[in-house]
Amino acid sequence: MSIGEAATSLALLTGCVFVLLAALGLWRFDDLYSRIHAATKAITLGVLLVIVAAALRMTHLDDTLKLILAAIFQLLTAPVSGHMLGRAAYWVGTPLSPHTVVDQLGPGADDGEM
């Protein structure tokens, strides 16, 4: 096994482990907001690692450019969609976890004082 193949295998395995961790977080957390937090961040890292592994193995330059485009697109869109979904769910009134310490948008919250 050459060193490029070893690096590709390591990146692939790490990326898939991160996708599995995102799935575990989405299944185990008890709150919509912590679920969004677990899912968007971990799955972005997994996608980036797998895309880097694929870009290392491609033989043509245009395939590598397509993969770099996909990576930039994922980095731009994942925070936007997570933020929009969380904001919409908060305004609809999705309940927070009972372990929540402070809700800075809530009715009883002072501005800045904790």
Add this chain to the structure above:
Amino acid sequence: MEIVAVICHTMLALSALLYVARVAFGPSLADRVIALDCLLITGVVAIGVEATRTRSGTYLDVLLVVALVAFIGTTAVARFIERQSQP
């Protein structure tokens, strides 16, 4: 490389199972939407693993389009949920 691809696809199948369970049991609409978004991105990762295994870029266009559809769909449903709250 074949063994690594098999291990990766097994992990992706496990995580897709957990996402489908969240879609089925999710208490609110936003839970289901974020689980479906992650399910599509798991498909993107599976296409990436296949492209790495075969060293061919045939399905990379599908990868880009699926990532685009995941973003557009999540954003559209988020706007729909937000509009529900202010009639």
